Amino acid sequence: MRIFHLSAECYPVAKVGGLADVVGALPKYQNLLGMQAAVVMPYYNRKFVQENEFETVFQSSTLLGIRRLYFEILKEKTDKLGFELYLVKIPGLIDRENIYSYPDETEQFIAFQIAFLDWISYSQQKPDLIHCHDHHSGLVPFLLYHSKLYTRLADTPTIFTIHNGQYHGAFGWDKLSYLPEIDLTKTGLLDWAGGINPLACAVKCCWRYTTVSPTYLEELTINSNGLEYLFYLEKAKGVGIINGIDTDIWDPKTDLMIAEKFSIKMQAKGKQANKEALCSRFNLSPDVPLVSFIGRLVIEKGADLLATAMEQSFNEHPGKFNFLVLGAGDKEMESELLQLKDFYPDQCTAFIGYDEALAHQVYAGSDFLLMPSRVEPCGLNQLYSLRYGTLPMVRSTGGLKDTVIDFGDEGGYGIRYNNASVEDICIAVSRALVLYDNTKHLQALRKLMMSLDFSWDRSAKEYINLYESLNLTI
Numbered sequence: 001m002r003i004f005h006l007s008a009e010c011y012p013v014a015k016v017g018g019l020a021d022v023v024g025a026l027p028k029y030q031n032l033l034g035m036q037a038a039v040v041m042p043y044y045n046r047k048f049v050q051e052n053e054f055e056t057v058f059q060s061s062t063l064l065g066i067r068r069l070y071f072e073i074l075k076e077k078t079d080k081l082g083f084e085l086y087l088v089k090i091p092g093l094i095d096r097e098n099i100y101s102y103p104d105e106t107e108q109f110i111a112f113q114i115a116f117l118d119w120i121s122y123s124q125q126k127p128d129l130i131h132c133h134d135h136h137s138g139l140v141p142f143l144l145y146h147s148k149l150y151t152r153l154a155d156t157p158t159i160f161t162i163h164n165g166q167y168h169g170a171f172g173w174d175k176l177s178y179l180p181e182i183d184l185t186k187t188g189l190l191d192w193a194g195g196i197n198p199l200a201c202a203v204k205c206c207w208r209y210t211t212v213s214p215t216y217l218e219e220l221t222i223n224s225n226g227l228e229y230l231f232y233l234e235k236a237k238g239v240g241i242i243n244g245i246d247t248d249i250w251d252p253k254t255d256l257m258i259a260e261k262f263s264i265k266m267q268a269k270g271k272q273a274n275k276e277a278l279c280s281r282f283n284l285s286p287d288v289p290l291v292s293f294i295g296r297l298v299i300e301k302g303a304d305l306l307a308t309a310m311e312q313s314f315n316e317h318p319g320k321f322n323f324l325v326l327g328a329g330d331k332e333m334e335s336e337l338l339q340l341k342d343f344y345p346d347q348c349t350a351f352i353g354y355d356e357a358l359a360h361q362v363y364a365g366s367d368f369l370l371m372p373s374r375v376e377p378c379g380l381n382q383l384y385s386l387r388y389g390t391l392p393m394v395r396s397t398g399g400l401k402d403t404v405i406d407f408g409d410e411g412g413y414g415i416r417y418n419n420a421s422v423e424d425i426c427i428a429v430s431r432a433l434v435l436y437d438n439t440k441h442l443q444a445l446r447k448l449m450m451s452l453d454f455s456w457d458r459s460a461k462e463y464i465n466l467y468e469s470l471n472l473t474i
């Protein structure tokens, strides 16, 4: 079965968050199960592209409104990622370094989608299914079914996966002319709240949509930045499938980025060695518990609560634990965390920026990973932390609720709390410190966490079951 995954991100080509991890892994695991899955993404002028060889497989031009755009489809020559990787390159629009935040982002992603459709249409390809990820490819289902240019492909099934329902990619009707010739009686499908909304449009037009956890499927009907009613209406088309983790990359037994590799059997020694290396880099004592946070510094992640909650916890438990944050995002949150570090230099460190290797070291060297998220569609950090024997301290929401059981409950291994609030974080820290003092219990929990299976084998099969339910021949 030939599948195209369309995405703005894919690890290791270009990553901002979990979307990249998923799109960099799911197709590989689908191929191991006998599919022919490929990834198509925009071209970014970054390390992976510079260091690998690509060949041009298609060249053409297309129209974005009245602007003629020349584009190329490049293919990575060796399929080294475990799937065919195609990049859409449009000089001057899709050939830059950053993934997001250009003022012409709308034009960038519309052009990406049109170029993809032109390519498969004019090169006479007929995929068995197109799997779109997030709003950046959300117009593809609509264009396939309602643009005269692509009628040859109009019976192609589409799946749309929502990795983050807060971002819609919405833009004004003044940009309707950017879309290729469409059936104007169908413009209502593009609309939400008076604008063109690619996320809403995808949910309406795709054959089935998925969210990256079952709880998030429910939550979208209550909190999705204005699309709640749409998700309520379309719920029967939705399926929640928890993400997996790529154990080729995230495995303490083989991870080349960490100070000392370790297995379940060696968890006590391995954790200590990694903690010592990490603490020595940041001048923290390795003799007290290390609580860490990794992620985008945004309200969704509860990052605005960190500085106050940690200050309160430092005062409640002076000298009893250290805190490390690795993240970037909101400037105010960044400076609050840097100030916290200045106030508590012996207990706190803040690495403001993005560093993939350091993330691996933090998962390996920390005792606890804090995730006070307000919204967490799936969350991969807690899955990585479980794999590395680091106890997750999570707010009960979205995928965190579906993957972490409180250690006070039967079969539990994490710490859960109900509110994204300073008070709940402080209580969670206090519980963590009590648990840390009970070495036997903590080590038993570590062994349990490390033995859990959140690999892609299971999730990739669930996606295939979904494809099969569309009555496709595989």
Ligand code: ADP
Residues within 6 Å of the ligand: 016, 017, 018, 019, 021, 294, 295, 296, 326, 327, 328, 353, 354, 355, 356, 359, 378, 379, 380, 381, 382
């Ligand atoms: P989201 O996609 O909402 O940001 P996820 O939990 O799904 O959150 O995925 C986050 C991914 O990004 C994880 O792989 C995490 O390790 C990584 N990550 C986030 N921030 C950083 C950072 N500052 N440095 C390195 N890795 C980061």
